[in-house]
Amino acid sequence: MRSTPDNIQLILRSLPEKPGVYRFFDADGTIIYVGKAKRLKRRVSSYFNKEHDSPKVRMLVTKIRDIQTTVVDNEWEALLLENSMIKQFKPRYNIMLKDDKSYPWIAVTKEEFPRIFPTRHPDPDKMHLFGPYSSVKQMNILLDTINDMFPLRTCRRLVRNERPCMQYQLKKCAAPCCGLITAEQYQENIRKILDIIKGNRKEVIQQLKEDMMQHAEKWEFEKASAIKKQIGILSEYVAKSVVVSPTLTRLDVFGMEEDEECAYVSFLRVVDGAIVQAHTLEIDNKLDSSSEELLWSGILEMQERLGGLSPTLLVPTELTIAPASMEIVVPQRGEKRKLLDLAERNAHFYMLEKKKRQDLVNPERRSQRVLMALQQALGMKTLPRHIECFDNSNTQGEDPVAAMICFIDGKPAKKEYRHYNIKTVVGADDFASMEEVIYRRYHRLIEEEKPLPDLVVIDGGKGQLNAAYRSIQALHIEDKLMVVGIAKRLEDIYKVGDEYPVYIDKKSEAQKLLQQVRDEVHHFGITHHRNRRSKTSIASVLDNAPGIGPVLKQKLLAHFKSVKRIREATEQQLAEVVGPKKAASLHAYLRED
Numbered sequence: 155m156r157s158t159p160d161n162i163q164l165i166l167r168s169l170p171e172k173p174g175v176y177r178f179f180d181a182d183g184t185i186i187y188v189g190k191a192k193r194l195k196r197r198v199s200s201y202f203n204k205e206h207d208s209p210k211v212r213m214l215v216t217k218i219r220d221i222q223t224t225v226v227d228n229e230w231e232a233l234l235l236e237n238s239m240i241k242q243f244k245p246r247y248n249i250m251l252k253d254d255k256s257y258p259w260i261a262v263t264k265e266e267f268p269r270i271f272p273t274r275h276p277d278p279d280k281m282h283l284f285g286p287y288s289s290v291k292q293m294n295i296l297l298d299t300i301n302d303m304f305p306l307r308t309c310r311r312l313v314r315n316e317r318p319c320m321q322y323q324l325k326k327c328a329a330p331c332c333g334l335i336t337a338e339q340y341q342e343n344i345r346k347i348l349d350i351i352k353g354n355r356k357e358v359i360q361q362l363k364e365d366m367m368q369h370a371e372k373w374e375f376e377k378a379s380a381i382k383k384q385i386g387i388l389s390e391y392v393a394k395s396v397v398v399s400p401t402l403t404r405l406d407v408f409g410m411e412e413d414e415e416c417a418y419v420s421f422l423r424v425v426d427g428a429i430v431q432a433h434t435l436e437i438d439n440k441l442d443s444s445s446e447e448l449l450w451s452g453i454l455e456m457q458e459r460l461g462g463l464s465p466t467l468l469v470p471t472e473l474t475i476a477p478a479s480m481e482i483v484v485p486q487r488g489e490k491r492k493l494l495d496l497a498e499r500n501a502h503f504y505m506l507e508k509k510k511r512q513d514l515v516n517p518e519r520r521s522q523r524v525l526m527a528l529q530q531a532l533g534m535k536t537l538p539r540h541i542e543c544f545d546n547s548n549t550q551g552e553d554p555v556a557a558m559i560c561f562i563d564g565k566p567a568k569k570e571y572r573h574y575n576i577k578t579v580v581g582a583d584d585f586a587s588m589e590e591v592i593y594r595r596y597h598r599l600i601e602e603e604k605p606l607p608d609l610v611v612i613d614g615g616k617g618q619l620n621a622a623y624r625s626i627q628a629l630h631i632e633d634k635l636m637v638v639g640i641a642k643r644l645e646d647i648y649k650v651g652d653e654y655p656v657y658i659d660k661k662s663e664a665q666k667l668l669q670q671v672r673d674e675v676h677h678f679g680i681t682h683h684r685n686r687r688s689k690t691s692i693a694s695v696l697d698n699a700p701g702i703g704p705v706l707k708q709k710l711l712a713h714f715k716s717v718k719r720i721r722e723a724t725e726q727q728l729a730e731v732v733g734p735k736k737a738a739s740l741h742a743y744l745r746e747d
Contacts, residue, residue, distance in 0.1 A: 409497025419452025
C-alpha cells in the first residue's frame with residue numbers, strides 16, 4: 155500500500171465527523187472527484203487507509219494531491235450539493251449523465267408571445283424545456299393536440315402588422331402581431347398548454363368547462379363553441395393515453411438496470427391513472443458507485459429537468475437518504491409493483507438495444523465485453539481469450555470416447571477441435587477417462603511448445619473437475635490456466651477447492667458463453683460417439699456373418715443404409731444384393747443373432 159503524502163495526512167486529521175461534500179484535486183489543481191459523506195472524516199480517510207479492490211479507485215487515490223470539504227447539516231443537503239458540483243465541475247471520475255441531445259424536447263420560448271416547437275438543440279437560456287421524449291411519435295401527437303386547441307404564433311420574429319397573415323385566416327394563429335389577442339390572454343393559453351405538457355390534463359379540461367359555461371351564461375355562444383371544441387380535442391387525446399390504473403393519481407416511477415460500465419434509469423410519470431411521460435437516462439459509472447448513488451443521480455436529474463417531482467416516488471430498492479417532503483415507496487405487489495416492473499423492463503430493453511447498436515458498429519466489442527464479464531465472475535488474472543472444454547461419452551462402459559472443443563475470443567475455433575479414444579481405462583470410469591484425456595492434451599501441447607488455454611471447462615461436477623485437476627498438477631501447469639467444472643443438473647460453475655459454486659447470473663452473457671461452450675462440446679462428442687458405436691455395432695453383426703466379406707458388407711450398408719434395415723430385410727431382399735445362396739445363410743444368421 156502506497157504511503158500517503160504529508161499534506162494529505164494533515165488534512166485527514168483535521169476533517170470533522172459531520173455530513174458534507176469532499177473534493178479531490180490532482181497535481182494541476184483540477185477537481186477529479188466530488189463525493190458526499192455522512193461522516194467526512196471516516197469516508198475520506200477510507201480512501202487512504204485500506205486496500206481497494208477496484209482498480210479505478212486505486213488509480214484515483216494515486217492522483218489525489220489536495221482535498222477540500224464543505225460541511226452541511228444532513229445527508230440530503232450533501233446529496234444535493236454533490237449533484238450540483240458534479241454538474242458544475244464535471245470531474246473525470248464521477249458519475250456522469252451521458253449526452254442525450256439526440257432526443258427531442260418541447261421548447262417554449264421565453265418571449266411575450268411564446269412559440270412552442272420541437273427541438274434537438276435545447277437552449278435553457280432562451281427557452282423552457284420539457285422532455286426529452288424517447289418517442290418522437292408521442293411527442294408529435296401531443297404537439298398536434300396543442301396546435302389544434304390553441305392558435306399560437308409560428309413566425310420566428312414578431313413584426314407588428316396591420317393585417318394578419320394566412321395563418322390567422324386558417325385559425326392557426328391568434329395574430330398577436332395585429333393586436334388581435336392581448337399578452338394576458340395569450341399567456342393564459344400558454345399556462346394551460348404547460349399544464350397539458352406536464353400531464354395535468356383533467357385540470358385543464360375542468361378549467362375549460364368552467365370557461366365555456368361562463369361564456370354561455372353571457373350568451374357568447376361562439377366563444378363557448380370554440381372552447382367546447384378544445385375540450386373535445388383534449389378529451390380525445392386523454393382517451394388515447396396509456397391508462398395503467400384510474401386509482402393512481404400522481405406518481406413518478408424509477409426503474410434501473412446496470413451493467414459493467416453504465417446504469418440505465420427509466421422514468422415514468424403517471425398522472426390521473428395514465429402514463430404521460432417516459433424516458434430513460436444513461437449514466438456513466440466511472441468509479442464503481444453504489445446502486446443507490448446511481449439511482450439518486452437519475453432521480454435528481456429528472457427533478458431538475460421537470461422542475462420538480464411528484465410527491466410519491468416508486469423505486470426498486472430502499473433508499474437510505476431521502477428528504478421528509480418525498481414519499482419513497484418500494485412496492486411489493488399490486489398495481490404499483492406492476493408499474494415498477496414496467497419501468498425496470500424499459501431500462502432493461504434500453505440497455506439491450508444500446509448493446510445491439512454497439513455490436514453492429516463493432517462486432518468485436520461484444521466478445522470483449524462478454525470475456526471481461528467472465529474474467530470478473532471467475533476471478534481470473536487474464537482475459538479468457540482461449541477456452542477449451544472437455545466431455546466424456548460411453549455406452550454402458552463400452553466405446554469410451556472424449557471430445558475437446560476450442561473457443562478463441564468467444565467464437566468456435568473448429569480447426570482446433572479434437573476427438574479422443576480412451577486408451578488406459580477399462581469400463582465406465584468417467585473420472586479416470588477425464589484424467590487421461592486432460593493429461594494427453596496438455597502434455598502434447600507442452601511437448602510441441604504450443605500455447606496453453608486461459609480457461610479449461612470440464613463438462614461435469616466436482617468429481618470430474620478434481621480428476622482433471624490431478625492431471626493439471628501432474629504437468630505442473632496449475633498456475634498457467636484456470637480449470638472450472640459446469641455441473642450438468644443445475645448448470646452451476648465450480649472452481650477447484652471451492653465448496654460452493656461460483657455465482658454467475660443465469661441470464662448473463664458470461665453464463666450463456668459457458669453454456670454455449672458446454673453445448674458445443676456435448677454435441678461434438680455425441681456425434682463422434684454415435685459414429686464409433688455405429689461402426690462397432692456394424693462390425694459385431696456383419697464381420698462374423700458367413701460368406702460376408704468387406705466388399706459385401708459395404709454393398710449391404712450402401713443398399714439398406716443401416717444394420718437395423720439389414721436385420722429387418724427378407725431373404726428375397728437380401729438376395730438382390732448378395733445373391734440367393736449367401737442371402738439364405740445371412741438371413742438365418744441374423745435370425746439367430
